Amino acid sequence: MKRKVIIIGPAFPYRGGIANFNNSLAVEYKNQGADVTVYSFSLQYPSFLFPGKTQYEEGDSPEGINIISIINSINPFNWFKVAKKIKKENPDYVIIRYWLPFMAPALGTIAKLIKKTTKVFAITDNVIPHEKRIGDSLLTKYFVKSCDAFLTLSSSVLDDLSEFTDTKEKIFIPHPIYDSFGEIVDKKQAKQNLGLEENGKYLLFFGFVRRYKGLDIMIDVMADKRIKDLGIKLIVAGEFYNAKEEYLSQINTLGISENIILKSDFIPEEDVKNYFCACDMITQTYRTATQSGVTQIAYHFERPMLVTNVGGLAEIVPHNKVGYVCDINTKDIADCVVGFYDNNKEKQFSENTKTEKKRFTWKELVNGIENLIIKQL
Numbered sequence: 050m051k052r053k054v055i056i057i058g059p060a061f062p063y064r065g066g067i068a069n070f071n072n073s074l075a076v077e078y079k080n081q082g083a084d085v086t087v088y089s090f091s092l093q094y095p096s097f098l099f100p101g102k103t104q105y106e107e108g109d110s111p112e113g114i115n116i117i118s119i120i121n122s123i124n125p126f127n128w129f130k131v132a133k134k135i136k137k138e139n140p141d142y143v144i145i146r147y148w149l150p151f152m153a154p155a156l157g158t159i160a161k162l163i164k165k166t167t168k169v170f171a172i173t174d175n176v177i178p179h180e181k182r183i184g185d186s187l188l189t190k191y192f193v194k195s196c197d198a199f200l201t202l203s204s205s206v207l208d209d210l211s212e213f214t215d216t217k218e219k220i221f222i223p224h225p226i227y228d229s230f231g232e233i234v235d236k237k238q239a240k241q242n243l244g245l246e247e248n249g250k251y252l253l254f255f256g257f258v259r260r261y262k263g264l265d266i267m268i269d270v271m272a273d274k275r276i277k278d279l280g281i282k283l284i285v286a287g288e289f290y291n292a293k294e295e296y297l298s299q300i301n302t303l304g305i306s307e308n309i310i311l312k313s314d315f316i317p318e319e320d321v322k323n324y325f326c327a328c329d330m331i332t333q334t335y336r337t338a339t340q341s342g343v344t345q346i347a348y349h350f351e352r353p354m355l356v357t358n359v360g361g362l363a364e365i366v367p368h369n370k371v372g373y374v375c376d377i378n379t380k381d382i383a384d385c386v387v388g389f390y391d392n393n394k395e396k397q398f399s400e401n402t403k404t405e406k407k408r409f410t411w412k413e414l415v416n417g418i419e420n421l422i423i424k425q426l
Contacts (some may be wrong), residue, residue: 059146233350296322
């Protein structure tokens with residue numbers, strides 16, 4: 050008999066890493082023979098609270114996945130309606146994605162209502178947000194109390210959970226590889242697709258730009274004379290959620306406009322492969338982090354990575370094997386970038402990603418959830 054699973058969280062046509070994750074998780078459940086449905090949002094964020102241009106992406110829905118856009122994040126009457134519908138479906142268990150305290154009232158209430166009849170499993174991307182606000186702790190406590198078991202995608206979030214619950218029903222499994230962005234493209238072809246110089250040296254800073262992601266740190270790094278002399282360019286590919294003007298001012302003040310390529314819009318799914326495959330190394334100079342989908346896209350495309358030693362990034366990127374783990378220090382980061390090119394590390398690091406990425410599979414994630422749920426039944 051097929052097990053019946055419901056995933057609650059953003060999914061297509063919502064865009065971003067969490068939606069991509071939920072789409073891929075649903076595909077894995079389907080591949081394993083489960084009856085899976087994703088309960089997504091009819092309203093995720095009110096438009097005045099959303100910092101980007103649009104919450105949606107274009108393209109086709111993941112093939113064969115049942116996505117119901119039904120949850121209104123700010124309408125309590127809707128939460129009771131959704132809970133009633135889920136209980137009527139009588140799933141074996143429900144998985145809820147939790148990434149932001151703003152979602153705690155809606156997701157926590159739904160969880161509390163369905164917990165009486167089914168097991169509620171939470172995948173907690175963050176329990177302490179990168180950008181803190183008054184009331185975050187109380188909201189997260191409300192959500193956590195409504196769930197039976199937890200999975201985190203980094204060991205640091207597993208530790209953070211202890212501030213909100215003393216349960217032993219929690220596990221850490223690394224974020225799986227994002228394999229939904231197409232196949233690897235030859236570097237020469239990828240550069241041609243993006244209109245880049247065939248022999249150019251390119252680093253990539255990818256994803257939504259927020260202060261905690263430290264783009265300003267990477268811009269300072271690009272002003273290092275050694276990097277300028279090597280002719281290295283930084284591609285910034287992603288929509289700005291912080292004031293773009295501040296970064297433009299920084300670039301102009303440092304006199305490195307020729308060394309920075311700004312693609313400051315959301316990158317469509319079909320174009321992601323070109324950005325990753327055209328670049329020599331992916332850079333994540335974050336101030337804070339838990340885990341990152343960017344590293345898992347880099348693994349899929351077998352690209353070297355440079356990350357800062359924060360959150361769970363270091364446990365995903367072994368230092369000097371698939372890339373570098375640096376202090377949040379412009380000289381240390383610049384030294385690694387220069388060493389990468391001077392010592393011709395790209396081929397070695399890229400080869401090592403082929404072995405290392407075998408640790409991160411969707412099957413392993415689903416098996417971890419199943420094992421923890423079985424203990425609950």
